[in-house]
Amino acid sequence: MKDLRQNYTKGELVENQIADDPFAQFDQWFTDALNAEILEPNAMILSSVDNNKPDSRIVLLKDVRGGEFVFYTNYDSHKGQQLQNNPNCTLLFPWINLERQVIIRGHATKIPTNESEEYFLSRPKSSQIGAWASNQSKQIDSRITLENQLKETQEKFNNLPLTKPPHWGGFAVNPHEIEFWQGRPNRLHDRILYTLQNGVWVTSRLQP
Numbered sequence: 513m514k515d516l517r518q519n520y521t522k523g524e525l526v527e528n529q530i531a532d533d534p535f536a537q538f539d540q541w542f543t544d545a546l547n548a549e550i551l552e553p554n555a556m557i558l559s560s561v562d563n564n565k566p567d568s569r570i571v572l573l574k575d576v577r578g579g580e581f582v583f584y585t586n587y588d589s590h591k592g593q594q595l596q597n598n599p600n601c602t603l604l605f606p607w608i609n610l611e612r613q614v615i616i617r618g619h620a621t622k623i624p625t626n627e628s629e630e631y632f633l634s635r636p637k638s639s640q641i642g643a644w645a646s647n648q649s650k651q652i653d654s655r656i657t658l659e660n661q662l663k664e665t666q667e668k669f670n671n672l673p674l675t676k677p678p679h680w681g682g683f684a685v686n687p688h689e690i691e692f693w694q695g696r697p698n699r700l701h702d703r704i705l706y707t708l709q710n711g712v713w714v715t716s717r718l719q720p
């Protein structure tokens with residue numbers, strides 16, 4: 513590990529080339545991530561707070577709308593409970609192939625039920641059944657029990673149209689800070705931080 517060392521040379525982030533609005537900048541970098549064909553470009557590390565302890569896991573970004581970043585999960589899961597107790601969270605996109613990361617700091621709130629329903633109904637049936645079959649984050653005694661839960665759910669909903677489970681839905685993260693990081697040679701990386709100040713996004717440069 514000590515000998516693993518990369519020099520970052522793929523790009524730069526300079527003040528006169530960045531967008532005024534962090535959502536436009538995000539959109540541009542997300543398009544770059546799509547074009548680079550990296551695996552799961554919409555995968556992001558969601559960090560939440562469990563009482564005073566940090567907790568993290570990957571979730572998939574499913575929408576950016578109205579200045580908010582939306583993902584879907586089980587509201588009764590660890591993250592679901594944590595975010596309902598303390599909405600402070602971060603989203604981190606580790607686009608390492610592009611020598612980039614984006615960190616979004618904000619507050620998460622549940623999205624309206626009808627919006628979650630609309631997305632749930634657009635998912636493949638296998639994913640819809642999975643949302644009913646698994647009590648995410650709860651202990652289970654074996655893999656077999658989990659597979660039996662799936663079978664029971666499949667039988668229960670056999671030929672019936674599936675509806676969204678009440679415990680499943682989206683969170684929208686409303687950001688107050690978004691940092692764009694571009695790796696540069698000699699560890700002199702570019703870090704541009706957008707901060708929301710009185711309703712206006714202001715940029716500053718951070719030392720690497």
Ligand SMILES: Cc1cc2nc3c(=O)[nH]c(=O)nc-3n(C[C@H](O)[C@H](O)[C@H](O)COP(=O)(O)O)c2cc1C
Nearest residue numbers: 552555569570571572584585586589590591592649
């Ligand atoms: C690539 C990838 C994508 C994932 N996407 C989601 C997702 O969109 N929603 C979700 O609830 N879990 C997703 N997971 C699973 C979570 O990382 C996590 O294991 C699960 O949500 C339980 O987290 P919790 O116990 O902290 O609540 C994903 C995992 C990976 C590796």
